[in-house]
Amino acid sequence: DVKVTQSSRYLVKRTGEKVFLECVQDMDHENMFWYRQDPGLGLRLIYFSYDVKMKEKGDIPEGYSVSREKKERFSLILESASTNQTSMYLCASQLMGGGNGYTFGSGTRLTVV
């Protein structure tokens, strides 16, 4: 069964902390994405990557960075967590090509206090 695994289901961090969210996929997918999900706003793209060491900004990259050192792993970094970054974070992967859907992880609910 193909999988996208996010390391934590729930996370509570303090304002100003550096936070790492990890995502691993076992499908050998080229494309990986980080979205945040907030009620009424749907899913908003933070960053994406279509190859190792490659990254591109999404629609709301401010306050975030990413790392993709290996094909299967895509990390989201909150440089200095703030309360407005409290959200559900979803990682997704996709086989390269326009006709393929995303496979999502189960999400990490991050609370910044």
Next chain:
Amino acid sequence: QQPVQSPQAVILREGEDAVINCSSSKALYSVHWYRQKHGEAPVFLMILLKGGEQKGHDKISASFNEKKQQSSLYLTASQLSYSGTYFCGTGHFKAAGNKLTFGGGTRVLVKP
């Protein structure tokens, strides 16, 4: 800019039909549809590509109108398992990293 989904919510009785619309202000190359149940990850339903045909998945089907820059998802003879939030994701480029912009979602509740 996010695509606009309508309606925001719909309540159905088992066996009834519903239509969910997804409209974009930009030219579309692809439209994805996903369903998310409470507390779970979104699950891919289907993808429609520019120049493609209407797609179907069990009794859930979708159409893609390039001229109107919109897609519609049809829930036919709804089942209890169809409950959840439906998201459309729009892609605007035929490129390797075809990022999607998602709509705000449509909550569907199917009652017995």
